[in-house]
Each structure stands twice: as structure tokens, then as C-alpha cells.
Amino acid sequence: MDPQTALADFVRRHPRLMVLTGAGVSTESGIPDYRDANGDWKRPQPVTYQAFTGDETTRRRYWARSLLGWRTMAHARPGAAHVALARLEAAGRVELLLTQNVDGLHEAAGSRHVVDLHGRIDTVVCLACGTRSPRALLQQELVARNPAFAGLSAGAAPDGDADLEHADFSRFQVPPCSRCGGMLKPDVVFFGESVPRERVAQAMAALQRADALLVVGSSLMVFSGYRFALAAAEQHKPIAALNLGRTRADALLALKVELPIGPALAALPS
Template identity: 65%
Template structure:
């Protein structure tokens, strides 16, 4: 029996899946991932919360890179992996889909039982008054204030910005919140920042209701996601993972399929379509 066939059997045996997804789900949509097959960083680590909040120059650098990177990131479309997981939900097999991604592609593919563990990049929020703002609206404001930057292009980074290096960011204008003058930040959890407790509690409640965990496209190197796998293992729930390379949970897994999400989930999608 192939690993994919074993995965199909795993899914068939468990009615309510707690699905945990990571960056590997979205590489097929043109959004790069963070880590290599051994779980190590492929590139410079993303900006930390402390640096973003505490240093105006860091905010200039972030938003300048984001202005360039958003043009591609904002156009990304769901791939086979997202569609297969949405179909799995439509078949009543998903207790919840907890995603570490910030791209909104699961929802775009039709999944509705989604918890965005690390927030959404298509929203901006004021750190002072908490007023939300659509990222598309903020993009227009950034472009209006910094038209010369629109001519730059660079490789897209995983968190929606771009790999602009050796550039002087000191002239880049970052507008404040129009309501209170506060600092505007993407509505995502930065490295060094805590996931809101209400989101963590909701995820644990769904984990209690699930009878197995399916990990798709995540090395689980970030503890904010790994803790749910730890809790599932302690509760005796079976764990399956689809991921290229090492995961932090390898010793806990019931089943591991070490191939790309798109290849594996494409077969899952085909099987579900044949059933109906």
C-alpha cells in the first residue's frame, strides 16, 4: 500500500478531523515557504513584533517591501490543496481547519470552518485604537504617498513583502492611523508576538471534539501550531502528516506522507469526486 493510500485510509477511518495547515499548502499558489526540508530557515527571519513597534525605520522597511510584494501576494489563488480540503469539509469530515497561513486562500477555496491562527494579511489594524482597514485600501494609500516605489520589483517573501535589499528606505512615507494617529500594523501575529487567547481557546475546544489530526504542509517548528499536536498526542488522538521533509512532530506521528501537498491532496480530491 502506498503512503497516499494509507492516508486515504486514515481519513476514511476518522470522521471528524482537526486539520492543521502551514506554508506548504500555499507554495503551489506562488507564495514561498519559510523552511527547508530539514526545518531550517531558507532566508532571513521575518520582522519581529518588538522591532516593528519600537523602531520607525523598521516600519519604513517593512511597508516599503510590502508595497512591492503585495502586488503578487494579493493576487494569489487557491491551488489543489486548498480545494481538496474545502471538499473534505463539504463532505462533513472537518471539525475545524486551523491554519498558520495568513493568505486567506482556504476561505477563497470555499472552506468555512477556518481559524486563522496567525491572523490575515488582507487586513491592517491600528495598534492604538484597533480600527481595522482593508489591506487593498492601505495599499492605495501607500502608493499615493510613495509613487516612485511602484516601479520596483523583487522576489516575493512568505509574509507578503518582497526581498528588497541594498535600498535606502529612509524616504518611504508610512501614514499613521487616520482616526488616532497610531501605528498601523498588518493584522497578523508577528514573530515575538502572542496569539490571542480567545483564538487558542477556540482551537483547543475543536481539538477536543475531533477524533484525529491531519497536518498538511507544516514543519511545526513554530510552537504556536505544534502545541495542538502535542495536546492531541497526549490525548491519544491519531496524527497524520503530509509534508516534504522533517517535522517537529515526527516522533508523535501515526502516519507520515513525505511528498508535496499538491500531489497528495490531488489524489484525495479525485477520490472524493469519484465517490459522488
């Protein structure tokens, strides 16, 4: 059986799928991923929660790069993979779509049963008072306070980051919370930060109801996603992965398909 047929057969035999997606789903939308085909980092690891909250220079550097990188996120549109998964859900085939991505493209494509495991980059949260606000509004203030940075060019990096190096970040102005003056942070789970328990619980409950787990575009190298493959294996539920390269769960898989993700999902029958 060829890989495309095997993938279609897996979906057909398991009508209630829990789908776990990663960065490989959004690369076709112009958002870079973190890892290569071997699951290794392509670039330095992202900033940690501890560094972001504990060091002003790190925060200035983060927001300066984000000022430029936000353009990629703001203009990204769903690709073939997002559209195909929304179509599967509309056909009643998806129990839950659990995404490790923070770009909101699954919802933009029409998926409704979505858990954003790592949060959303289009929202900003105050760490002092908990107020949430649109990232687009903060972008306007970042540009107004830092016009010299706004005129720079930089290559796109994962999750709204940008490859801005060797700049003097010391004069970059980071706005405080407009309500209480507290520290603002993207409403995403940074490395070194825990995923909210309610998201994990919701996903685990959906996995219990599902017939199988389908992993799409993720190496599962981060434990926050890998834990669901471990749970599926403990529940004796089959796991399939559609991913270009190695995954941390390769030994647990009933099916591994290495095909371009968008076309492979688009070819699935409803």
C-alpha cells in the same frame, strides 16, 4: 501500503479530522515558504513585533517591502490543496481547519470552519484605536505617497514580503491611522507576539471533538502550531502529517506522508 493509500486510509478511519495547515499548502499558489525540507530557515527570520513597534527604520523597511510584496498576496488564488480541503469539509469530514497561513486562501476556496491562527494579511489594524481596515486601501496610499518605490521590482518573499535590499528607506512615507493618527500594523501575529487566547481555545475545543489531527504542509517548528500536536498526543489521538520534509512532531506521528501536497489531497475520496 503505498503512501497515498495510507493517507486515504487514515482519512477514512477518522471521519472527524482537525486539519492544521502551514505554508506548504500555499506554495502551489505562488506564495514562498519560510523553511527548507530540514525545517531550517531559507532566509533571515521575519521582523519581530518588538522591532516593528520600537524602531521607525524597521517599520519603513517593512512597509516598503510590503508595498511590493502585496502584489503576490493580492493576486494569489487557491490551489489544489485548498480546493481539496474545502471539498473534505463540505463532505462533513473536517471538524475545524486551523491554518498558520495569513493569506485567506482556505476561505477563498470555500472552507467555512476556519481559524486563522496567525491572523490575516489582507487586514490592517491600528495599534492605538484598534480600527481595522482593508490592506488594499492602504496599498493605494502607500503607492501614492511613494511612487519611486512603487516602480521597483523585487522577488516575492513569504507572507507579502519582498526581497528588496540595499534601498534607502529613510524617505519612505508610512501613513498613520486615518482615524486617530496611530501606528498601523498588518493584522497578523508577528514573531515575539502572542496568538490571541480565543483562537487557541477555539482550536483546542475542536481538537477535543475530533477523531484525529491531520497536519498539512507545516514543519511545526513554531510552537504556536506544534502545541496542537502535543495536545493531540496527550489526548491519545492519532496524528498524520502530509509534508515534504521533517516536522518537529515526527516522533509523535502515526503516519508520515511525503508527497506533493496538492495532488495527494486532490486524490483523496470524499
